Amino acid sequence: MAKGKGKGKKGVQNVRVMDDYTGEDGLKFERVLNQLVNSHSQTTFCIQDEFGLDSSGTAQLGKLSQSQFRIFDEFVSFAVQFQTYRIKRVRFDIYDVAPGVGASAFFSTFHDVNTTGAQYTPNINGVVDGPDSQIVPPGIGKISLVWTAKGVTENEFQSTVSSAPATQDFGGLRYYIPSSTQSYNGKFQIFCKVIVDFRGRT
Numbered sequence: 001m002a003k004g005k006g007k008g009k010k011g012v013q014n015v016r017v018m019d020d021y022t023g024e025d026g027l028k029f030e031r032v033l034n035q036l037v038n039s040h041s042q043t044t045f046c047i048q049d050e051f052g053l054d055s056s057g058t059a060q061l062g063k064l065s066q067s068q069f070r071i072f073d074e075f076v077s078f079a080v081q082f083q084t085y086r087i088k089r090v091r092f093d094i095y096d097v098a099p100g101v102g103a104s105a106f107f108s109t110f111h112d113v114n115t116t117g118a119q120y121t122p123n124i125n126g127v128v129d130g131p132d133s134q135i136v137p138p139g140i141g142k143i144s145l146v147w148t149a150k151g152v153t154e155n156e157f158q159s160t161v162s163s164a165p166a167t168q169d170f171g172g173l174r175y176y177i178p179s180s181t182q183s184y185n186g187k188f189q190i191f192c193k194v195i196v197d198f199r200g201r202t
Contacts, residue, residue: 042199043082047074052186055103059179063110063122064092065172069194070162083200084157090147092173093191096136103180105188108133109147111171113154122174130174136188147171157199 049072051064066087069075079085094107108130112120127133134143149155154170173190 041082041201042197044088044195044197045074045078047072047078047194047196049073049192051190051192053105053175053177053188053190054183054185055098055101055105055177055180055187056183057179057181060177061122061124061127061175063120063172063174064190064192065112065120066167066169067119069172069192069196070167072192072194075194075196078196078198079160081202082160082198083202085160085196085198086149086155086157087170087194087196088149088155089195090172091193092145092147093193094136094143094145095189095191096138096141096187097189098184098187099138099141101180101182101184101187103177103182103184103187104135105175105177106133106135107143107145107173107175109145109171110174111147111150111154113151113170120169120171122176124176127174127176145173147173157197160198 047069049069051068053060053062069087069090070079092107092109106127108127109132110120110122110126110130132145134145136143149170158167173192175188177188
């Protein structure tokens with residue numbers, strides 16, 4: 001006698017057992033807990049600080065890179081709570097607070113995948129010819145530039161302990177302020193907002 005096809009065959013099914021008291025809330029808690037464990041308690045923060053640049057009779061070249069971000073008060077306070085970090089994005093809001101003072105400045109972002117610990121040194125051509133190079137426009141008095149981590153190396157996590165191994169800088173803001181006949185302390189104010197992922201609670 002031929003047996004019926006397909007009868008008595010059942011696939012393996014996942015069975016979810018819910019606690020009688022916690023129910024759906026208990027399952028949601030487990031999902032959140034598992035996510036925290038899998039991400040090593042990764043948390044994202046926005047840390048901020050402000051810098052002032054002067055106009056003077058001497059031309060200036062400089063940068064604000066990750067070595068400066070790491071000494072922000074907020075960064076230092078978070079670094080002692082976590083094992084690793086990575087800087088994902090930075091926005092630089094740059095203001096000319098004395099538009100009546102006849103001085104200009106060039107700003108642009110840069111990427112420098114540095115694996116040797118040597119600091120990047122900006123030059124005039126690099127600042128002026130950068131793809132996003134800008135001058136704070138007279139009368140408007142503000143520009144914004146954004147640095148974003150790109151590629152595998154820039155997106156890797158680094159130790160919050162600077163010597164284990166030595167931390168690496170991957171870029172930031174560079175500037176060139178030509179010499180001016182008018183000097184003004186803090187003519188250009190730069191507000192930095194740094195998006196940082198911290199991971200691994202200590």
